[in-house]
Amino acid sequence: MTTTDIPAPTARPPRTATLPKRRPKREREGAAWVFLSPWVLGAIVLTLLPMAVSLYLSFTDYDLFNAPHWVGLRNYTQMFTEDPRYWRSVTTTLTYVVIAVPLQLALALGVALALKNMRRGKGFYRSAFYAPSLLGASMSIALVWRAIFNDGGTVDNLLGTGGWINKPGWSLLAVALLTVWQFGAPMVIFLAGLQQIPAELYEAAAVDGAGKWRQFVSVTVPMLSPVLFFNLVLQTIQAFQVFTPAFAVSGGKGGPADSTLVYTLYLYDRGFVASHMGYASAMAWVLLIVIGVVTAVLFRTSRAWVFYASEGER
Amino acid sequence: MTATATASTAVPRKPVRRGRLAVHLGCLVALLVMLYPLAWLLATSLKPADEVIASLDLLPGHLEWSNYKTALDGVNDVSIWRLLGNSLLIAGGAVVGNVISCSLAAYAFARLRFRLRGPLFAFMIATIMLPHHAVLIPQYIIFNKLGLVNTYWPLILPKFLATEAFFVFLIVQFMRGLPRELEEAARIDGCGPFRSFFQVILPLTRPALITTAIFTFIWTWNDFFTQLIYLFDPDKFTLTLALRSFVDASSQSAFGPMFAMSVIALLPIVLFFLAFQRFLVEGMASSGLKG
Numbered sequence: 001m002t003t004t005d006i007p008a009p010t011a012r013p014p015r016t017a018t019l020p021k022r023r024p025k026r027e028r029e030g031a032a033w034v035f036l037s038p039w040v041l042g043a044i045v046l047t048l049l050p051m052a053v054s055l056y057l058s059f060t061d062y063d064l065f066n067a068p069h070w071v072g073l074r075n076y077t078q079m080f081t082e083d084p085r086y087w088r089s090v091t092t093t094l095t096y097v098v099i100a101v102p103l104q105l106a107l108a109l110g111v112a113l114a115l116k117n118m119r120r121g122k123g124f125y126r127s128a129f130y131a132p133s134l135l136g137a138s139m140s141i142a143l144v145w146r147a148i149f150n151d152g153g154t155v156d157n158l159l160g161t162g163g164w165i166n167k168p169g170w171s172l173l174a175v176a177l178l179t180v181w182q183f184g185a186p187m188v189i190f191l192a193g194l195q196q197i198p199a200e201l202y203e204a205a206a207v208d209g210a211g212k213w214r215q216f217v218s219v220t221v222p223m224l225s226p227v228l229f230f231n232l233v234l235q236t237i238q239a240f241q242v243f244t245p246a247f248a249v250s251g252g253k254g255g256p257a258d259s260t261l262v263y264t265l266y267l268y269d270r271g272f273v274a275s276h277m278g279y280a281s282a283m284a285w286v287l288l289i290v291i292g293v294v295t296a297v298l299f300r301t302s303r304a305w306v307f308y309a310s311e312g313e314r
Numbered sequence: 315m316t317a318t319a320t321a322s323t324a325v326p327r328k329p330v331r332r333g334r335l336a337v338h339l340g341c342l343v344a345l346l347v348m349l350y351p352l353a354w355l356l357a358t359s360l361k362p363a364d365e366v367i368a369s370l371d372l373l374p375g376h377l378e379w380s381n382y383k384t385a386l387d388g389v390n391d392v393s394i395w396r397l398l399g400n401s402l403l404i405a406g407g408a409v410v411g412n413v414i415s416c417s418l419a420a421y422a423f424a425r426l427r428f429r430l431r432g433p434l435f436a437f438m439i440a441t442i443m444l445p446h447h448a449v450l451i452p453q454y455i456i457f458n459k460l461g462l463v464n465t466y467w468p469l470i471l472p473k474f475l476a477t478e479a480f481f482v483f484l485i486v487q488f489m490r491g492l493p494r495e496l497e498e499a500a501r502i503d504g505c506g507p508f509r510s511f512f513q514v515i516l517p518l519t520r521p522a523l524i525t526t527a528i529f530t531f532i533w534t535w536n537d538f539f540t541q542l543i544y545l546f547d548p549d550k551f552t553l554t555l556a557l558r559s560f561v562d563a564s565s566q567s568a569f570g571p572m573f574a575m576s577v578i579a580l581l582p583i584v585l586f587f588l589a590f591q592r593f594l595v596e597g598m599a600s601s602g603l604k605g
Contacts, residue, residue: 031507032428039419039438039482042475047441050452057451064458111344114337125341127591132348134587134594137536139554140576143561144355147569154354181348185598192599233443241445244538251561264447264539271451272543281451288448295443 051288058282063275075282086283088258089266092172096262097239100176105231108183112190113220126191130184142178142248149174149249165249168259175260178245186231193227194220222307229306233298240291243268263287355580359573366569381570385578389556390548394578401535401552401579404469408534409527411473412481416526417519419476420485421511425497441479446539454543468544473530481526484597488522489515525597528590532583553579 033040058075060068079086111129115122135141148154151163155174164170197220205215243264246254254261254269267287271280358366359381361374388394422428423435457468476482492515500510516523538554545551551559557579560572587594 028426028507029428032422032426035418035422035426035507035511036428036434038415038474039422039476042415042472042477043437043441045456046453046472046475046477047444047449050449050456053452053455054448057455064455111341114341118334118337121338121341125345127595128345129348130591130595130598131587133598134532134583135352135580137533138580138583139536139538139557140355140573140580141351143557143572143576144351147358147573148351148354154350181351188595188598237443237445241447244536247538248558248561267447268539268543277451277455284445284447284451287445291443291445 054281054284057278058285060278062277062281064277068278071278075279076286079279079282079286085258085261085266089254089261089263092259092261093240093242093263096172096176096242097236099173100179100242101232101235101239103176104180104183104235105186105228107180108187108231109190109228111183112187112194113216115191116194126188130188133182133184136178136182137244139244139248142245145174145178145245146249166256168257171249171256171259175242175245175249175262179239179242186235189227189231190224193224197223225306226308229298229302233295236294236298237291240287240294355573355576358569359577361570363568363570378570381574382578384568384571385574389551389560389575392549392551392556394553394556394575396549397551397553397556398578400466400550401554404466404541404552405531405534407466407470408473409530411470412476412478412530413523413527415474415476416478416481417485417516417523419482420489421515423482424486424489425515426507438479438482441477442483450540450543457544463544464546464550465544466550469534469540478530481530484526484600485519485522487600488519492518521593522597524590525593528586528593529597532586535583 057068059070059072060075061071062068111125115125118125132141146165149164150156151166153163155161156163161170164174201219201223202215205219210218241264242262246260246262246265247268250256250260250265252265254265263283264287267280267283270276270283354372357372357374360377360379361381362376362378365371365375386394388397419438423431423438453468453472454463457463462468496514496518497505497510500514505513536554538558541552541555542558545555548556548559553575557572557575560568560575
């Protein structure tokens with residue numbers, strides 16, 4: 001970074017006669033705004049303005065056809081005190097996040113560690129394990145999941161538990177397993193992180209008599225902690241917004257007995273099926289705030305366990 | 315270096331090899347479990363109707379190619395070519411939009427100086443974390459007011475305004491790695507920021523642009539939520555939406571054709587994956603590291 005800041009022209013013979021004048025500052029600043037203009041327009045019209053509008057709508061009754069009708073905090077009080085389905089969607093989503101994210105990351109880390117020192121076949125396994133991450137978000141795979149976990153499906157035949165899809169206690173686990181199945185993306189990131197750990201650290205640890213486990217705890221974990229943190233934040237945020245598999249597995253209803261009624265599915269149901277756009281906006285803002293708080297908490301706790309080599313000991 | 319050399323010669327060789335074999339074996343077993351749903355999909359798409367429910371075998375007793383023939387007829391009297399074309403149009407539009415708008419914004423953030431650059435960059439990063447649903451309803455209302463619901467505009471237009479900040483960030487990271495001397499030299503030769511961008515920086519950014527294009531294509535192709543709320547007419551449906559209405563319309567006996575259509579819907583992604591797996595895996599790996 002610092003080397004690139006050295007002004008190259010000074011090292012050259014003076015060519016001031018032919019060198020065009022540095023463009024005036026204002027003109028260069030203008031060029032920057034030209035490059036930025038699509039992004040600025042999008043940020044204002046498709047992000048900031050909608051956020052403000054949905055904040056306003058969250059205090060109204062609005063069905064898309066009649067003008068919004070101000071109701072104050074009623075959407076929020078109704079949500080928190082009078083709507084058991086709302087709380088059902090909250091607990092369902094939290095359960096899903098707590099099951100899916102740790103399982104997925106543990107599997108990703110485990111496979112990355114197994115592949116790290118592999119001499120042959122590493123590239124093959126890496127690609128093969130990664131493939132489900134690309135396919136898993138599709139409707140096709142969600143339908144496969146529904147069939148495999150249904151009565152008479154593979155899981156039923158194998159375990160004799162009956163189909164999971166129709167059992168309120170089990171259906172969410174089937175959805176979570178679809179997320180776990182897509183562990184390839186964090187695995188690839190873990191693997192790249194593992195390969196950046198300098199070999200000298202392991203050599204030094206081995207010289208000091210550290211065994212494999214000790215090396216893992218004292219070298220791998222601290223050196224990998226920034227990557228672990230990145231994966232944790234990203235997967236948690238994504239998990240809070242799960243939609244397609246819950247929709248497909250339950251035919252869009254969130255059943256059986258609301259057991260797969262994740263937050264976004266209920267938001268869709270309130271806003272786009274029942275046309276309570278004000279209520280759905282309030283739900284969207286609560287989601288936004290919760291995700292913001294969770295991210296902030298993760299960042300706060302990260303100071304205690306994430307180790308950034310470039311900053312030295314913290 | 316010498317330390318490992320002596321250490322590895324000191325360890326007897328056989329256990330190491332056995333350990334390696336165990337790792338390979340473990341990986342192979344894991345791979346079989348992972349690939350089972352895909353094998354199941356392919357097998358079921360070729361099973362006759364009576365076998366789907368009655369038979370527990372993975373492999374079909376005989377290959378029922380007519381499932382694919384039924385699937386090609388499409389859903390709701392809309393042929394599959396139409397659905398495929400709709401999906402391609404949306405994904406293609408999204409790719410073009412993202413590549414153009416994200417690379418323009420990325421160049422400004424990576425290389426140009428302007429007031430508010432710091433705060434705007436922080437804002438851009440924050441929008442990566444922003445849940446889509448917080449803006450979805452008012453976006454819907456805006457497009458509704460403009461009379462654009464049930465058209466492809468709400469699905470394509472936002473991509474031309476660099477709303478997918480993840481890709482802006484990806485390209486910024488890549489551009490920061492290019493030597494600054496290139497533009498210094500270009501400036502001495504009289505290039506303004508526009509010519510430096512188009513003639514110097516953009517060609518060198520190709521790997522990041524390809525990664526952006528592939529991920530945009532696959533994510534748009536798989537997208538369900540946005541298409542679900544914006545598209546109503548069966549002849550405007552994408553493959554994803556058609557698959558969903560296939561489920562609603564048909565009983566278990568139509569399993570074969572439904573999964574034949576699922577295979578067709580996955581085919582472009584599989585082809586993209588096989589063709590570009592290096593870009594995809596590397597792109598995913600670098601997104602987590604430089605951040």
